[in-house]
Amino acid sequence: MAIPFRRHSKGAKRRRRSHYKLKTPTIVVDPQTGEFTLPHRVTPNSGYYKGQLVLEKKNKKAE
Numbered sequence: 790m791a792i793p794f795r796r797h798s799k800g801a802k803r804r805r806r807s808h809y810k811l812k813t814p815t816i817v818v819d820p821q822t823g824e825f826t827l828p829h830r831v832t833p834n835s836g837y838y839k840g841q842l843v844l845e846k847k848n849k850k851a852e
Contacts, residue, residue, distance in 0.1 A: 820840070821837045
């Protein structure tokens, strides 16, 4: 394995690592429930996508 000829400075190291950060997720408000969700996804709590009911909730059997 090759050995570096010169030492990397702290500034060079930090500039290289400057893009290692968390990105904030894009969040939209669901118009039916008013809760925050990710865009372009069916909301699991309401089952709506683009104003249309896509996913119906299953009723749990009472035991």
